[in-house]
Amino acid sequence: MDDADFPIHLARGMMRLMPPPLVERGGAMLLRKIGRNHPDLFRNLAELDAKSIRVEPSDLPHKFLLSFGGGAPPKLMLARRAGPAGTVLKGPLEQLLALLEGKIDADTLFFTRAIAITGDTSAVVALHNTLDRASINLLDEAMSLLGPFGSAGRAAALRLERRMHGLRERFGPARPAAERRDDGERDRLLAENAALKTRLAKLDVRQRRKQGASA
Amino acid sequence: MREPTYLELVCPAGTPAALRAAVDAGADTVYCGFRDCTNARNYPGLNFDLKEMREGIDYAHRFGRRVLVAVNTFPRAGDVVFWQRAVDNAADCGADAVIMADIGVLDYATRRHPNMRRHLSVQAAASNPLSIDFYREQFGISRVVLPRVLSVDEVAAVIARMKVEAEVFAFGSLGTMVEGRCYLSSYITGRSPSSDGVCGPAEYVSYREEGDQMVSCLGKVMMNRYDKHENAAYPTPCKCRLVTNGQASYLFEEPVGLNAVSILPQLKAAGVTALKIEGRQRSRAYVGQVVGAFRQVLDALARGEPQPEAANDLYRLAEGGKETLSAFKKGWR
The missing domain is CATH 1.20.5 (Single alpha-helices involved in coiled-coils or other helix-helix interfaces)
Incomplete structure (x- = not known):
């Protein structure tokens, strides 16, 4: 595991335990932070047609609704609070976050059926192409939320991630x-x-x- | 500019980030297009505005690499301004060449920007020396991108009788065998790759799950039905699965990706100048991976070393998860 990699096991574990309102609040804060650090990305997203995508990480109990375009900044909320979306994107959290960071090719994930898209595909194509322009490092973004404690938080998160990764390797993943x-x-x-x-x-x-x- | 080793590696970029990824991974040349209908990958969120194009070309030139701008769709009747402006903007941004297909656009570029290099796009479907000579004599093209309909022997025969450089596709999705003349999708969506730069426009593409199967549609027309563990593909009309005599099969084209990495020495011996990687619609991760693998192979071949295994896993990136040599090794006529 690289020190720039997002601690996926830790994030998944925490999100499974966190109550939904806290997950929603955390997601919204992270999104706002990304907007402040990547104004071009938010400007490009606002220029798109207004769309919403229901994002369903297959290994989390939470489902999200991501809205963007139509001149407004993007919004992330828990899907249970929102109405139906025209598009649904499903896949493991790790793959979805790798897509967000541009580390993995979306078409390949789609060809191999690692992710599934149902409904209006143009929303996902537009979102993916726009995200792919930006270089987002989720770990950096998340740690910058901690302000002066960012460095200590990063070290602690990576230590925990390695520990969880080791345990997972040793005892096998919960399938x-x-x-x-x-x-x-x-x-x-x-x-x-x-x-x-x-x-x-x-x-x-x-x-x-x-x-x-x-x- | 940096001199290519073995064969010039021409790589796709749908975004500024992909352009940087291509340069960083070892592309000799990058091709891209403006954010409108003038290039054959006109998808939402993709392509370059003027500022991005200027910055992208500056970035590539800093590392001694070239940038080609694709203005390779066909203007619609009474609506040529987009194409004229794209050619002017490419020249203004300092592009190393413009890739074009339409004779009107070629003529405009020849008269307005005589010193700018002109490449003939694959969309022009020029596959014989007579046709290529016509474009060279009339429009002074320096290079032709050969259509994906020729075997290696035919590529060699064409190159032997023409006086411009030849670029061939080496990796990526395949189109129909009548390039630049495909209007199949316009029967369903009203838009085509030839005039609008889109084959399966994203706003017409939809997928739905039916039990364990996934169904893909273009507009209201079903294109394919995939079993649970079957690799999926783009829902384009040429690669749809058709049922004839009760049997479902790919009558026109199978969804497989081209990978010519195993025949690069033959292509060089045939007189090819440049290899083109397809995929401006793909992500920067794809660009980095494919370009990096081809770079390793080309450098090894230039040193006379055995071909490294870098490109062995590229089939994973291919449409349908399968690869082919397609017409390069065709057994049909």
């Missing part, structure tokens, strides 16, 4: 229900494959016997 379902499906297909092979082998033997009998 999401969807992955466990995939395992079940794989086992079922393997069993079916084995049964078909057996059946084919039996048919083959029967065929040979018939040929032997008729020869």
Whole structure:
């Protein structure tokens, strides 16, 4: 793990434990901070057509609504408080944050189905292209919220992240229900494959016997 | 300007950040376009305004790299001002060349900016020496981007009989085999890559989940249906899955990406000057990864070393997660 990398395990763990209003408040503060540090990004976002995207991190209990464009600064709120969005973006938190930082190619994630987009795609395309112009380092942005305690906060966050990463490596990740379902499906297909092979082998033997009998 | 090693590496940039990523990763040349319908990647949030173009060209020139500006769509009837202005702006910003397809735009650039290098876009679909000679004689083009319809032998045969540099596509998404003449998407959306710079305009693209499957649509027309673990692709009409005789298949084009990294020595031997990486619509992460991998391979080939494994994983970035040599190794005619 690089010292500039966002501590994803720590962030995910904290967001799972935090009450929704606190998550919402934290997200809004971070967004405001990004706006202050990247005025060009906010100006470019404001120039887009007004859109909203429901962002659903698959490994968090929270869902967010991100609104941008139409001349207004972007807004982030918990989706439960907002109306329906024309677009839904789903994926693991780590991939979604990597997209925000421009560290990973969105099309590749989409081709491989690591992220899923439903509804009006133009909102996601416009947002992604605009974000990709900016160089956001989420860790820097988050730590700048701590003001003079930023350096100490960064050191503590990275230490905790390494610890959590180590524990995860040692004891294995808590696997999401969807992955466990995939395992079940794989086992079922393997069993079916084995049964078909057996059946084919039996048919083959029967065929040979018939040929032997008729020869 | 820095002299290219082995073959000139021409890389895409949809944003200033991607331009910097391309230069930093080792591109010899970067191509980009203005934020309007004058280039073939006119998507929301993409491309350069005047200030960004000027700054991008300055950045590239500081490192001895070139910047080409694509003005390669076809003007609409009675609406040529965008294209004229784009050519003027490219010249004003200090672009090293303008890539064009339309004969009217080429003529305008030739008369107004005779000292600016002119490249013939792949959109012009010039694939034989007669056609390329016409563009050279009439508009003084210095380079042609060859359409992705030629085998390596055909590329060599064309280059042997023409007097301009040849640039060929080496990596990225593939289009239909009649480049610059595709209006398929306009039947569905009213917009096409040839005149509007968009194939599947994002505002017409939608996806929905149906059980374990994902369905992609362009406008109200279903383009594809993907099983749970199947790689997805752009919902463009040429790469849609069609059902004929009860069998679903890719009749026109399969969603696979071109990767010519394994035949670079053959392309050099054929007389190719420059390799083009497709993907101005892709992110700066894609640009950095692809350009970096090709840079390593080209430098190794220039030193006479075996090809490094840097480009082996690039298929992961390809549309549909699969790659092909396409027409370079075509077995059809």
